[in-house]
Amino acid sequence: MAKNQYTYAVARIRAMEVSLFSQAVIDQLLACKDEKQCISLLQEKGWGNADTPADAEAILTCEREKTWKEVKGLVDDMSVFDVVSYPDLFHNLKAAIKVAATGEESSDIFISDTKIPAEEMLEIVKNKEFSRLPDYMANAAEEAYEALLHTHDGQLCDIIIDRAALLAIYAAGRKAKDAIIRDYAESTVAVADIKIAVRSQKTAKSLEFMKRAMAECDSISVDALCKAALNGMDAIQEYLEGTAYKGGAEALRESTSAFECWCDNRIIETIKPQLYNPFTIGPIVAYVLARENEIKTVRIILTGKQNAFPDDSIRERVREMYV
Amino acid sequence: MSELGIVYALLGAAAAVLLAGTGSAIGVGIAGQAASGVVTEDPSKFAKVLIMQLLPGTQGIYGLLVGFITLSKIGLLGGGAADIDVKTGLMILAACLPIGIVGLLSAISQGKTSAAAIGIVAKKPEQFGKAMLFPAMVETYAILALLISILAVTAIQV
Numbered sequence: 001m002a003k004n005q006y007t008y009a010v011a012r013i014r015a016m017e018v019s020l021f022s023q024a025v026i027d028q029l030l031a032c033k034d035e036k037q038c039i040s041l042l043q044e045k046g047w048g049n050a051d052t053p054a055d056a057e058a059i060l061t062c063e064r065e066k067t068w069k070e071v072k073g074l075v076d077d078m079s080v081f082d083v084v085s086y087p088d089l090f091h092n093l094k095a096a097i098k099v100a101a102t103g104e105e106s107s108d109i110f111i112s113d114t115k116i117p118a119e120e121m122l123e124i125v126k127n128k129e130f131s132r133l134p135d136y137m138a139n140a141a142e143e144a145y146e147a148l149l150h151t152h153d154g155q156l157c158d159i160i161i162d163r164a165a166l167l168a169i170y171a172a173g174r175k176a177k178d179a180i181i182r183d184y185a186e187s188t189v190a191v192a193d194i195k196i197a198v199r200s201q202k203t204a205k206s207l208e209f210m211k212r213a214m215a216e217c218d219s220i221s222v223d224a225l226c227k228a229a230l231n232g233m234d235a236i237q238e239y240l241e242g243t244a245y246k247g248g249a250e251a252l253r254e255s256t257s258a259f260e261c262w263c264d265n266r267i268i269e270t271i272k273p274q275l276y277n278p279f280t281i282g283p284i285v286a287y288v289l290a291r292e293n294e295i296k297t298v299r300i301i302l303t304g305k306q307n308a309f310p311d312d313s314i315r316e317r318v319r320e321m322y323v
Numbered sequence: 324m325s326e327l328g329i330v331y332a333l334l335g336a337a338a339a340v341l342l343a344g345t346g347s348a349i350g351v352g353i354a355g356q357a358a359s360g361v362v363t364e365d366p367s368k369f370a371k372v373l374i375m376q377l378l379p380g381t382q383g384i385y386g387l388l389v390g391f392i393t394l395s396k397i398g399l400l401g402g403g404a405a406d407i408d409v410k411t412g413l414m415i416l417a418a419c420l421p422i423g424i425v426g427l428l429s430a431i432s433q434g435k436t437s438a439a440a441i442g443i444v445a446k447k448p449e450q451f452g453k454a455m456l457f458p459a460m461v462e463t464y465a466i467l468a469l470l471i472s473i474l475a476v477t478a479i480q481v
Contacts, residue, residue, distance in 0.1 A: 011438065
């Protein structure tokens with residue numbers, strides 16, 4: 001009966017999906033006058049706990065922690081969530097390397113509740129005990145640390161770690177039995193490569209830089225994408241037209257923020273079929289990604305309201321909802 | 324050799340009860356897991372999901388019914404076993420198989436469909452009527468098998 005082991009968890013997730021924000025709630029948030037009103041609405045919708053201060057960052061952090069707590073209660077083998085949690089882990093590695101290299105201590109740049117606790121990560125990097133890190137991190141961590149120490153180039157350090165994160169996500173996706181995790185990993189790496197190509201084209205980066213930043217995947221050819229980026233934005237759009245990511249070409253023609261929005265929407269599109277799959281881990285992974293997407297969207301709205309951006313410009317950046 | 328006839332007939336009754344009952348137990352179990360998941364988050368949906376959970380339980384009752392009719396037919400319920408030859412015993416066994424096998428498979432399928440339909444109730448409780456129709460469709464085939472088993476068992480002359 002192993003194949004039915006997620007029946008309980010999926011049904012619980014179905015009941016929890018009811019409280020995910022629909023487009024109507026997002027419209028209500030957009031219609032709020034200012035950040036304070038947005039926060040009141042979020043609290044009315046049950047965001048944050050009784051003891052959470054009425055502060056945007058505190059509420060968003062609380063919601064993230066709630067999601068992982070719920071999921072940990074439902075799934076025994078959390079390794080299936082590696083593809084989703086790797087970005088946080090690598091973010092902490094990046095932060096630890098920068099703290100260790102610059103000597104400037106700052107605790108609020110770390111993400112809490114990761115596989116390797118932030119304090120331990122910092123200790124490993126400070127002591128240069130990179131072998132204590134998992135295989136998929138060790139080499140990149142050492143290379144990035146040495147690069148930052150010798151060149152003081154923060155961007156170089158970032159691309160080394162970001163590429164290692166993409167490779168780790170891709171490898172975890174390849175190993176996964178569930179189609180949703182494989183698809184998610186493929187989409188994540190491909191979309192990240194496209195983002196790198198677009199940004200590199202805009203900032204006139206070299207072929208070498210792009211190749212160092214991008215990770216190979218099945219649906220995108222890194223060589224072809226790099227060459228397209230060197231030939232201009234039209235060439236990138238032309239290349240994307242011939243791939244599964246032609247929506248990205250259309251978004252690029254529209255605007256930069258429409259493209260950034262497409263990048264996230266493309267991931268949600270990947271997981272949407274899992275809404276109708278009642279027996280696998282799929283809906284649970286889809287729920288976690290949907291919550292991450294929801295929190296990101298709320299953060300965009302709150303930041304927009306904080307800085308008094310016009311509604312249209314916030315709306316353009318708002319991501320597609322899962323429900 | 325004539326004693327074997329009653330053994331085959333009893334085997335038929337046992338198969339009807341055993342297979343259909345096992346199917347129902349698995350089906351109700353699958354639907355029960357889903358129902359528990361929903362009630363954990365929203366106890367107000369208990370009544371609705373309980374009905375969904377019970378749907379795959381009917382095959383077990385059909386198996387019991389056929390088993391009961393068979394036992395009555397071969398006289399085991401009245402205290403005196405009928406004198407049944409091997410051919411009649413095998414005919415009774417064959418007559419019991421439709422509800423046994425179809426009951427087993429349909430109850431498991433119905434359990435899975437119920438679990439999926441419980442997902443509908445979790446998200447859209449107002450669609451309960453429609454949600455119940457999907458697992459109910461599976462029931463059709465269990466009823467067809469029940470009919471054939473009852474008709475066949477009652478038609479056999481002992």
